[in-house]
Structures are given as C-alpha cells and as structure tokens.
Amino acid sequence: MKMPIIGIGTWQGTKDEVLVAVDAALEAGYRHIDTAHVYKNETGIGTVLKKWFDSGKLKREEVFIVTKVNPTHLRPEHIEKSLNESLENLGLEYVDLFIIHNPVGWKYSEEGNATFENGLLAVDMTTDHVACWKVMEEMVDKGKTKSIGVSNFTLKQVKRLMENGRIKPVYNQVELHVYFQQKELVEFNKKNGLVTCAYAPIGSPGLETFNERFGSQVEGHVYLHPMEDPVVLEIAKKYGKTPAQVLLRHLVQYGVGVIPKSSNPKRVKENLEIFDFELTSEEYENMKALDKGEAGRQFQRGGRFSSTIKHPEFHIPQISST
Numbered sequence: 001m002k003m004p005i006i007g008i009g010t011w012q013g014t015k016d017e018v019l020v021a022v023d024a025a026l027e028a029g030y031r032h033i034d035t036a037h038v039y040k041n042e043t044g045i046g047t048v049l050k051k052w053f054d055s056g057k058l059k060r061e062e063v064f065i066v067t068k069v070n071p072t073h074l075r076p077e078h079i080e081k082s083l084n085e086s087l088e089n090l091g092l093e094y095v096d097l098f099i100i101h102n103p104v105g106w107k108y109s110e111e112g113n114a115t116f117e118n119g120l121l122a123v124d125m126t127t128d129h130v131a132c133w134k135v136m137e138e139m140v141d142k143g144k145t146k147s148i149g150v151s152n153f154t155l156k157q158v159k160r161l162m163e164n165g166r167i168k169p170v171y172n173q174v175e176l177h178v179y180f181q182q183k184e185l186v187e188f189n190k191k192n193g194l195v196t197c198a199y200a201p202i203g204s205p206g207l208e209t210f211n212e213r214f215g216s217q218v219e220g221h222v223y224l225h226p227m228e229d230p231v232v233l234e235i236a237k238k239y240g241k242t243p244a245q246v247l248l249r250h251l252v253q254y255g256v257g258v259i260p261k262s263s264n265p266k267r268v269k270e271n272l273e274i275f276d277f278e279l280t281s282e283e284y285e286n287m288k289a290l291d292k293g294e295a296g297r298q299f300q301r302g303g304r305f306s307s308t309i310k311h312p313e314f315h316i317p318q319i320s321s322t
C-alpha cells in the first residue's frame, strides 16, 4: 500500500471547521486525511467526502483515510464498536489505516467520552495490547480497514506486537518536529518497514491554549516555538517560504509522513506547497542539529490527565507534575 506523505490533520477542528478545512484540503490536492473517533469531527469529514464522491471529483480509492481507536474503547470487546462508529460517521465501508490512538486505555464509556473521577481522568489499568491487537487484525480480515498500526507507542511496545501478532504494525504516529526528531524510533521504523508519521509537525502552536482549556497543563512546562527559530526563519527567507513550510519540508526530507492541521483554507493550501523547493544538505544538517531530544517533547500529561502516569503502559520519561 502507499500513503501520501502529507495529510491534513484535524485534531481540535470542530465538525463545522472540518467542513471547510477538509474541503479546502481536497481542493488543494491533499489525498490523506487524519482523524480519530475521539476528535468528534468524523461526521463533518464524512459530509465533505460524500459531496466529493457524489460529484464524481473523487473516487474512494484515491483518498487515504486514517482513524483511531477511541481510548475509552481500548479493550478487545470494544475496538470493533469504535471502528464501526467511525465508519458510520465517515460514511465509509473501510478506512485505509486504523490505529491504536494511545497505549493507555481510558475507562469505558458508551459514547466514547473521557470520564473524570475526583478531578482526574479515569483510566483502565488493565489494557492488554496483545489481546487488542488480535481484534485489530480481525478488522483487517473483515475488510473494515486495509491496514493497522499504532500511535504514541514506544519501540518496546511496538516490538511486543511484532513478536506476538500475526499482522505486523505498519505505522506509528508520534509527536515529531524539528525540536523532537525521535531519531532512534525513525531509524527502527525504517529498518523494520514501518511508516513514521509526525504529529505536531510544526510544533502544535495551539497546544498551550488547549492544555489551559482542558486543565491538562504540566506545571513548569515551557512551550517551544519552532516557527520562530532563527535557523528556520533564515531558510524561510532564502526560499521565500513560510517557517511552517520549511519545518514540513525538513520532515519530508527526513522521510517521515506529516499531518499538519489547519482550519484556515489559506494555511491548508500553504502547508501543501512544500514540493517546489529542497533544503541543501547543509540546511538539512543545520535543522537536524536543532533536535533537543526528550527536552523537545511538547505533549505531556499533567493536571486532570496526570492519572495516566500511573498506567502500566504509560511511558513518557520526564514529567514534572503528578
């Protein structure tokens, strides 16, 4: 199978916003859409897809759709329900890629909503990846997804699925940007035939506001702004490109997929216009040198979400708030 290296991200896009953003993305030429059951915007995406299919401008096989198991459904008996609902919401008979959204399962909720107990996210401490993976494989057998993968998994977690599964994971979607380049994981994936897909590819500038709004702030966390980095700004100036385009171009040259999110049609189009210039090896190396390793990680679990830290499959090494 082939996956377009760039897709449109939709996290934090409301149903109404994705109606505009996904339409603009298809118009601009994107043929890869990233969503999730938990984003609650799949029906908006489904509406746009139906319009495009009905008009004859797009065939189902021309677009690559990714969705994810709702963390409240990360249990063998609930995974198929999560996918069935996603398919219904999207108006599709199959997705191209179905992934486990997060290694940590949350307490089951029929509607797929996070629940909170004593002010903290209720987690399911019994998450069993190998048992869940068997159901993921069944989803392929049943033709409900073409392929299966994971998100936010460590190498150890991926290796366990490779050793115990019948179908190997083909993809791991992780936080990845110029300040957090995940070299070991990318290397492993390249050697083992997994696609690495970068979320937050331009640094997720909306993350701080989101964390404040949802009470998931990690105390003392300093947010980084790769779009303001002098190295990035200088390269952008040279090519007459925006910092976002330079950050995306760097990742594409690094050999990873990118799924920048925008709800603004102008920025949606801008983010796709990265194939008409190329970083020289010196520029590429200068950007490679901006990697901060773990210190560059922006997605952490604090505040109301700090309960996930006690889950046996939780893995983010450094956390300042519990």
Ligand SMILES: NC(=O)c1ccc[n+]([C@@H]2O[C@H](COP(=O)([O-])OP(=O)(O)OC[C@H]3O[C@@H](n4cnc5c(N)ncnc54)[C@H](OP(=O)(O)O)[C@@H]3O)[C@@H](O)[C@H]2O)c1
Residues within 6 Å of the ligand: 008, 009, 010, 011, 012, 034, 035, 101, 151, 152, 173, 174, 198, 199, 200, 201, 202, 203, 204, 205, 206, 242, 244, 245, 259, 260, 261, 262, 263, 264, 267, 268, 270, 271
């Ligand atoms: N698997 C996971 O756990 C996980 C976690 C996070 C994200 N994701 C996926 O990855 C996608 C991307 O990650 P993300 O949304 O966190 O971060 P991102 O794509 O790095 O950044 C998105 C933010 O940047 C702004 N933006 C987009 N294009 C821009 C441009 N050209 N110039 C300036 N600002 C721009 C957007 O605002 P506007 O909308 O106003 O343009 C939005 O606030 C998500 O949408 C989601 O599909 C997955």
